[in-house]
Every structure is written in C-alpha cells, then in structure tokens.
Amino acid sequence: MRSRFYESLHYFRMDLRDNMQANKEQSSTDKVIVVGGGLAGCELSLQLARAGVAVKLIEMKPLKRTPAQHSDQLAELVCSNSFRSDDIGNAIGLLKREMRNLGSAIMEAADATAVPAGSALAVDRILFGEYLTRLIDEHPLIELSHEIVENIPDLNEASAVVICTGPLTDTALATEIAHLTGRDSLYFYDAIAPIIDAESINWDIVWRQSRYDKGDADYANIPLSQEEYYTFIENIVQGEKVTPKAFEEAKYFEGCLPIEVMAERGVETLAHGPLKPVGLRDPRTDTRPYAVAQLRMENQAASAWNMVGFQTRLKYPEQKRIFKSLPGLEDAEFLRFGSIHRNTYLHAPSVLDEQLRSVHRKGLYFAGQITGVEGYVESSACGQMIAWHVLSHLKGQEFTAPPCTTAFGAMRRHLRQDGVLSDYVPSNLNWSFFDPIEKLPKRRNEHGRRVKESKRDRRLRMAIRAQEDLKAWATQVGLAWQDVSPETQADSDASQ
C-alpha cells in the first residue's frame, strides 16, 4: 500500500518544485521569522517556503537543548518513535490522512522513514530527523539560524513571526511570552483528566443530577458502596504511575492535585473531596451512596464526559483497568487519558483570535504544542494549519476555517474552545471535537435481528464525510489536494 502512496507523493513533490520557482517571484518581499525547529516549526517553515515565502528559522540547538532532547537534529522526536494509528477510523489516523492530502512535509518524512509497526505509523527517528534537516537545509528560501531567542523577534524585521518553541520553551522567552500575554494565560504544567465516550457509559447505573439539583443536570454520577470505594482507593494507591522526568519536579497546585496524591493522603480524603456524595441520591435505591465519582459534560453535544478531579499520573493501561472497575464504566471507551506533564502552553481561546493570531501583537502567531494541542501529530498539523493562516495574512486576506466535520476543523475547534464546556487544557485530537453525524436507523442483520450501526462504522462514515468536506473546502480556499490511498487498516491502541 505504501509504495503506491510514494509514487503519487513523488509526482506531487515534482509539482511542488515546479510551482516553487513561480511562487518565489510572486511574493519575494515577504519574510517570516519562525522560532523553534521542532515538528511544528519545520512543517510551518516548509509550507511557507514551498508557497514561495522566505523564512528565517531560528533554532537554539546545538547551542542549547531542552531537558528532553538528545540530538542536534531538527524535528527531534523526544520520546516515542510512533505517530500512532494510521487508520482513518481513528481521529489521529484521519488527521494524518488530511495532512497528507494537503501536502504535509512531516508526513512526507514519516512515510519515507517508516518502520514496520502494524497499523500504526512509526519511524526511524534518526532518519526522520535527517530527512527533515536536509529538506530545511536544502530549501533555497529557508535560512536556518542557531540562536537562543530571548525576546519575541521584532516585527520590523519580518512580515510575520511564529513562535513554535514547544512544551519546554526556553525560560527567558517563556518569561517574555508570559509578560506579553499576561501570566494567567501561560501555564507551565498541564493536569489532564480522562474523557469518556457517552455511548460507552452504562446509563442504567450512572445517573444525571447536579448536586442539590442546582441548575441543569450537567453532571453524571457514578455510585460507590463503601466496599467499592475502598477497593478503588487501594487500586489507585497501588496502580503503576508514570515516573516524572528529572526536570518534572512534582510541584502541584492544591486545587488540582493528582487523584493518587489525594488517595495517598488518607483513605477518606477523596470521599471528602472530588468523590463526596453530598447533595446526590442514587435513583435506583433512593439513598446517598458512600461516595460518588462525577462526570461533567465535555461538549454541547453531550457525546463526551470528563472525569471530574481525575487528573493523574497513572499509566494509560492502569487508568483503563482501574477506572473501568467503577460501576457503570465496565465498557468505557476513553477518548483521552489523564496525564500530568511539564508543558508550556497558552490559554489559546483567549490569547488567539478567530484567525489564530495573537490578540496582543499584530503579525504574531504561535504554532505547535505551545498553543495547547498535544502530541507529535497534532503539533505538526498545527504548524501546517498556521502556515495557511500566515499565507493569508501576507496576502491581506482572512482565512476561511476548515469545517468541524474535518480533523483540521476539529483541532481548530479545540483551540477556540468552540462548544467545549470544560476549562481549557492541552488535548490530543479526539472525536468529541468533531461535529456529530446523524445515527442510522437500526437495520436487520443476516439472522433477521434489528441491530444498530457499530461505533467503528459510524466513525468510518465520519471519516468519509471528513474527506469530502475537506476536499471541497481545500478547493474553496485554493489549497492543492492530493488523493491518498483509500484503504483503512485495523484500529490500533490510542497509546503513544
């Protein structure tokens, strides 16, 4: 399957090269400064340069590395070598498909350096870094400069500036960004709670009610008996946790403690904290349970629910095992797992405007993980999307956003918190950010039984809709479209 893909990619690259010379003359006066030669910075620089715009890409390596880096290559993958599932029935697989459709340089490099990994896309990280470093080095419109940037570059020197310095942005620059955006808008740690697909919750056990029936029933409640609660606490305390990196000093805010830290403080701590049962009655028994774990509606469509207070360092398989042991969550599907990282990120919904540019300084953009997207694929895709915005800005035009039926549109929805009800935290792309699709009526199977459409089939329909809508949108905004092999592969785990 991949060889056919490469063949089409080869012709696509030749087209790009042919177009490059023409574009170069069109906009040779524009210059964009890109700070950070990671995944977002490389994708963005190559998108701009391939569209004929001169780029100065500034990367601090080899003068300095972040605490997670081990090499001096550009686009370093600091941990796993996996870009996760390549199946379009998976939100991240669909995003990768869309990136390829629209000429992503990171996907080009990943496909060219892929190693066997079942239905996932994994790469040889050295070859991957070399491939991108070479693309950047050899591009006539990109000037690569090695500097530790301490101040946001001056817009007098360029038509636009894009900061892509990632989750471990060097301190002096992070301080300046905090100064520009306001300290409350730049965070240095994330504390993320899991999100569960509504359809996988057993609503015969979990019931909707707000404490003391105040307001609408925006919460869903999981009842625990005393025995269930004690077992749960024991599981959390014993569960395997991700060991913090040396640079991730365990400094937590009291209001946002990991669930395991609270459990370790005493067996009753959670029953008096996030799992307190006050103001809630289980309608099946008309009694107050010993403890209640609450879920909060994550989006207006109520298709996803956030586990309140469940930010955690438990390993993903442990989260699956322990949280699925809660009554009503036996079949839970986790759209996102909980995590706690050192992570420099902006409160994008208030710091970026509709055009995803800074509200504080004209011509200033941010891309990659620093915006609050999460993961290699999302950071790269964010670089690609911001490049389209910058290109429109250079032409003095507003950019029409991709529809929320597509993976790019869904990622943008997260950045704008459009219809998302929880507080803004970094997030992997997941189906809760997409527009829902109408359910099909039940149909008869070969045994004459009426069955509902499987979740996987519904997601494949969403993916097909996304491809159609993205293509129509790309035509409308004038982006070159590349058809990619239509096969889907078996789904793979969401783990990184």
Ligand SMILES: Cc1cc2nc3c(=O)[nH]c(=O)nc-3n(C[C@H](O)[C@H](O)[C@H](O)COP(=O)(O)OP(=O)(O)OC[C@H]3O[C@@H](n4cnc5c(N)ncnc54)[C@H](O)[C@@H]3O)c2cc1C
């Ligand atoms: C420890 C760790 C492990 C991770 N593991 C994974 C994983 O396994 N899978 C996954 O999908 N995601 C992972 N992530 C999350 C994230 O996807 C990656 O960090 C990703 O590389 C982010 O891409 P980016 O382009 O936004 O930033 P980066 O790839 O970090 O690139 C930022 C670049 O900016 C440079 N820079 C920083 N400050 C300055 C400055 N002041 N001046 C000049 N240059 C500067 C850096 O040297 C770096 O090259 C991990 C994150 C961390 C911190």
